[in-house]
Amino acid sequence: xxxxxxxxxxxxxxxxxxxxxxxxxxxxxxxxxxxxxxxxxxxxxxxxxxxxxxxxxxxxxxxxxxxxxxxxxxxxxxxxxxxxxxxxxxxxxxxxxxxxxxxxxxxxxxxxxxxxx
Numbered sequence: 001x002x003x004x005x006x007x008x009x010x011x012x013x014x015x016x017x018x019x020x021x022x023x024x025x026x027x028x029x030x031x032x033x034x035x036x037x038x039x040x041x042x043x044x045x046x047x048x049x050x051x052x053x054x055x056x057x058x059x060x061x062x063x064x065x066x067x068x069x070x071x072x073x074x075x076x077x078x079x080x081x082x083x084x085x086x087x088x089x090x091x092x093x094x095x096x097x098x099x100x101x102x103x104x105x106x107x108x109x110x111x112x113x114x115x116x117x
Contacts (some may be wrong), residue, residue, distance in 0.1 A: 008078065008079065009032065009076055009077075009078055010076065010077050010078070010079065011074070011075070011076045012036065012069055012070065012071035012074065012075050012076070012077075013071065013074050014071065014073040014074050016070070016071065017068060017069065017070045018068070018069045018070075019066070019067070019068045019069075020066070020067050020069075020079075021064075021065075021066050022061045022062065022063060022064065022065045022066070022067065023063040023064050023065075024063055025063050025081070025082065026060060026061065026062055026063055026082060027060075027061045027063075027079050027080060027081060028058050028059070028060050028061070028079075028080040028082075029053070029058060029059050029061055029067075029077055029078070029079055029080075030057075030058040030077060030078045030080055031053045031054060031055050031056065031057055031058070031075060031076075031077045032055060032076045032077055032078060033055050033074075033075060033076045034054075034055060034071055034072070034073070034074050034075030034076060035052065035053070035054050035055075035071065035072045035075055036052070036053045036054075036069055036070070036071055036072070036075040036077060037050065037051075037052055037069065037070045037071075037072055038050070038051045038052075038053060038059065038067055038068070038069045039051075039067065039068045039069075040061070040065055040066075040067050041065065041066040041067065041068075053077075058080075
């Protein structure tokens with residue numbers, strides 16, 4: 001079972017191309033019908049990659065990536081979003097509150113009262 005949640009169903013018709021920026025966060029593109037030609041944009045040190053996906057196949061797309069898709073001859077797909085897991089919620093609740101980062105402690109502050117000597 002996939003750990004991703006359904007998002008929405010997209011369709012690409014014959015002769016159409018679709019360009020998308022992915023994010024924030026990782027997405028999984030899952031083809032539900034037809035065949036999809038997908039190009040994942042590259043960088044200066046990493047060339048672009050082409051993928052052919054058929055119904056039932058999927059591809060994980062990293063956050064911040066850019067893709068161009070074309071159907072052969074038509075296709076539909078879902079862009080799946082990972083759910084916010086318990087571990088992620090726990091990390092957020094355990095994080096130091098913003099205001100506490102600026103709280104001065106008497107032991108490390110130059111504003112602390114001088115000790116009686």
